[in-house]
Amino acid sequence: MKPTDITNPDHFHKVVDCQWACPAHTPVPEYIRMIAAGRYADAYMVNWHSNVFPGILGRTCDRPCEPACRRGRVEEEPVAICRLKRVAADNKGEVAHRMPPIPTERNGKRIACIGAGPASMTVARDLAPLGYEIHVFDGEAKPGGFIRQQIPRFRLPEEVIDEECGYALDRGGVVSHMNRRVDSLKGLLAEGYDAVFVGSGAPRGRELDVPGRNDAAAHIHLGIDWLASVSFGHVTSIGKRVIVLGGGNTAMDCCRSARRLGGEEVKVVVRSGFEEMKASPWEKEDAMGEGIPILNFLVPKEVLHDNGRLTGMVFEKVAAQYDEKGRRSLKPTGEPDVTIEADEVLVAIGQENAFPWIERDAGLEFDRWGLPKLDEATLQSTLPQVFFGGDAAFGPKNIIWAVAHGHQAAVSIDLFCKGEDVRNRPPPDVHLASQKMGIHEWAYDNEVSLDLRYKVPHLPAEKALRDITAEVELGFDREMAYLETQRCLNCDVQTVFTAKLCIECDACVDICPTDCITFTENGEEEELRTRLKAPAVNTYQDLYVEDGLKTGRVMVKDEDVCLHCGMCAERCPTGAWDMQKFLLETAKPKAHACHSR
C-alpha cells in the first residue's frame, strides 16, 4: 500500500464518521466537547454556522450521523448526537449578537429565493452578510416551508421555528414576500434578479389509486396536506378509527397526530416489511409507544364505503421475494384478504416534485422523472442563473440535505454573481493542531466513558396524547447531557504518526485497547487487512499506512474502531504518535462572515 497522504483532508475527515456522514459536515465532536464544558452558546454557534437550524434539527433531523457513529461499532449504541444538539439550543441564551453583521451597504446584486423552506433560508443566511439583497417568496403567511407545515407541534414547538427562521431572514438584507406564491418563472426572471434559487420543496403527496378511492373522497386525505391543515388549525378532529397508509416519517407524523385529535384505533398499514420501512427507527418506536400498531406486508386493494361514507379498506397479503439478482418484489401469498374497518384514511405513501409554475419554454430542462437537470456539485440548472436545492433539486430528502444544498447553492450564486466559474469550488477550511499539554495531559478529555446511551425523557403518554401542541420529548437536562457527551470518542482528535521519530518499541501496539496498530511488512491492501493485529474487515474504514521505519516495515493503523483515547501517544517514548485535533469547516461563500472564524 502507498503511504497515506494525510495532507488530503479526506483521510482524517472520514475518520470523523459523524461529520463525514452529515450532509452539511457539522463538526460534531467539537460542539459536543463545548456542551460538556457548559459552553452551550459556543456549541450552538458551531452548529448554526454549519447547519443553520440547530434547535429545529436537534428535534427533527434524520441523523445520518448516528448510524455512522464509531461508538456504535465499539459498544451497543451511538452517541445521542441529535439530542445533544438540542441541549445546545435549549441552553444557549442570547446568541443574536454573535451572528455576522449584515452590512448596511448592499453589493448591488439581487437574488430571488422561491419557497421559504430550509434550503432557501440557508441561501439567504449565507448571502445576506455579504451584501446581497435577497428576496424570499412563499405562498404561506410564515416562513419555514415543510418545517412549519408538516412537522407536528408535538415534535417541534412553533417558537423554535420562529426563532431560527428569524435568524436567517429577519436580521436585514432579506426581503420576505410572504403570501406570494410564484406562479411563473418567466415572470420572475423578467424582474431582473441576478440569480434565482428554487427551494420550493416536493409539495405534492402521492395519490392512492384503488377502487372506491373517489367515492369515499371526503374521508380520505393526503398526509402532507392533512398535516398542514392540522398545523394551521383548520383540522381539529378525526374519526375514531383511522388507517394511515405508508411507512415513512410522514406516516409516523400522521398517525401520532391522529391519536391526538380523537383517533382511538389508529393503525399504520405498510406494503413492505417492518425493517425496510423508510421511517427512522426512533419514529417507529415513538409511534408504537403511543399504542399505534404497524401492520406490514399489506397492499391496499379497495376502499369500502357505504354511499360515500368510508367504512374500511381491503388489503392483500404479500410477502417479499428476491430474484437471483437480489431484487425484492412483493408477491401475493394467496391468503385471504384482510379487511380493516375505519372512519378515515390518511395517505402518506410518498411525495412528488411539482413545478407547474415553471413554463416548459423557460429554457430550463427537466429529466424524465420531472426533476430539473442539475450539476450535482454546483446545483446550477441548464438556465445558468437558476439554481436548485432541497427537495426541489433531487426529490424528497430531508432538512439537513436541504441545508447542505443551500450552502452549495450559495457558494455557486456568489461565484456566479462575481462572474467566476461556479465549478471552481473553494476548498474547506482545515486545521490540524496538537492537543499535547504535558506528558499525560491533553487539551481534550481522553477518558473513555463506559456509560450506555441515555434515553431522552418523554412526557407521559396520557398527557402527551391529550394535547397536540405538547412537546413529547423533554430533552436532556444539563446533567444527563453532560453524561451523554462523555460517550463521544472525540474522533476528530486524530492519531498522527511520524515515522522518523519511531523506534519501533511496540509500546503503542501493546497499549491500544482496540488492537488498531500493527507494524508489519507492507503488502496490497486486501492482503494486508488480513494480517493485522485484529483483522480489518470493515473495508469502508480506511487503513492509515506510514513507511520510512528503520526496519523497513510499515505502520498500519486500522481506523475502524480507534477510541481516540490517546493511549498510543501517552505510551510513545519519542512523540512519534501525537493527538491532533482536526477541524474541518466546509466552504461557505468566499470571505463569508458566516464562517466561524
Next chain:
Amino acid sequence: MSYLPKPKLHHPKLPTNAIGLTRRDYEGAISTLCAGCGHDSISAAIIQACFNLSLPPHRVAKLSGIGCSSKTPTYFLGAAHGFNSVHGRMPSVLTGAYLANRDLIYLGVSGDGDSASIGFGQFAHSIRRGVNMTYIVENNGVYGLTKGQFSATSDKGSVAKKGTVNTDQPIDLAAIAVQLGASFVARSFSGDKDQLVPLIEAALLHDGAAFIDVISPCVAFNNHPGSTKSYDYVREHNDALNRLDVMLPREEITASYAPGTLTEVVQHDGSILRLRKLHEGHDATDRSSALHALMEGKSAGEIVTGLIYVEAEATPLHENLGTVPQALNALGDAELCPGVEALERINASLR
C-alpha cells in the same frame, strides 16, 4: 506511564480462547514504567502466551523481586496470585511456594540486577534444583531505577548514556542456566513478539526449570548509540538459532516443511515444540551444542536468540524429593500433622 486506566472497550471481534476469556482478560493494572519500556512488551507477550494456552489466570502464581522488571507482574494477569519479594529473593520464595503447592503454574519475573547481582546465588540454586517454573529475566543491562549504572549483564566496552565505558565482563545468564542444568533455556528480544510469545508458551508448558533471558531495552538510560541493549543494536545483531511453533496436544498438525530443517520435541505434557532450524550445527537438544552456539555468537559479536536448549523429559524437584503428589493445602490435618509417634519413628530412623 499513563494516568488513566486503559479503556475497557475492546475490539468487537476480539477472539476468546478455550476457556472463554479474551486476551484483555489476562491484562493487569496499567503500567507505571517509562513509556516505551521493553518490559511492557514482555508483559504483553506473557498476556498473549497465557491467552493462547487458555491458562486459567487464577491457577498462575507470579513472583518477582525488586526493580523495574519486578514491578511488571502488576501489569499482567490481574486475576493471578502474586508475590513481590525482597531484592533477589524471588527464587527462594518461588521454590517455597512450589513445594507447598505443586498444582500452580509458577512464573518468576526478575531483572538483570535482581538475578545477576544481588540474587545471583538464588537464581543459580533454583535452576540447579529443577524447580518447575518459568523464570524470565527482563534484561536491559542497566540499573534503571537508580538512573542507569551498568549492571552485571552489561557488555564489556558498552557505553553508558553519559559516556562511561564498561570495563567489566558481562554475565551471560543463558549460558549459566545451561551449565546449571536448566532443562529449558531460551533468549529473546522484547521487540520481537513473533519469537518471544511461542518461547513463553513452551516454557510455561515445560515440566522443569525453564529460563528465558529477554533483552529489553531501557528507553530512559540504555537506548543510545554505544549501548549493546538498545532497540537498534539488538535488531542489527539479533542472530536467531531457530523459529519455534508450539502445538498443544489437542491441535491438529497441518503445516509441512522440507525434511532436515525441522526438529520436533515432545514435552512431558504432550505439547510439541516444532523448531525450524536457522543455524547449521546447532542442536537444541544437546547441552554442549547449546553452549557452543552461545560462545560462538559471543565471539562473533552477535546476540544469539531462540530456543537454545531443551530437555524434553526433565525431572522436576518434586520428583527428586519424592514428595506427596498433592498440594499441601489438599491434605487433611492428620496427614499434615501425623503426631508424636510418627515423629519419634522418624527420629529413631536417624539415630
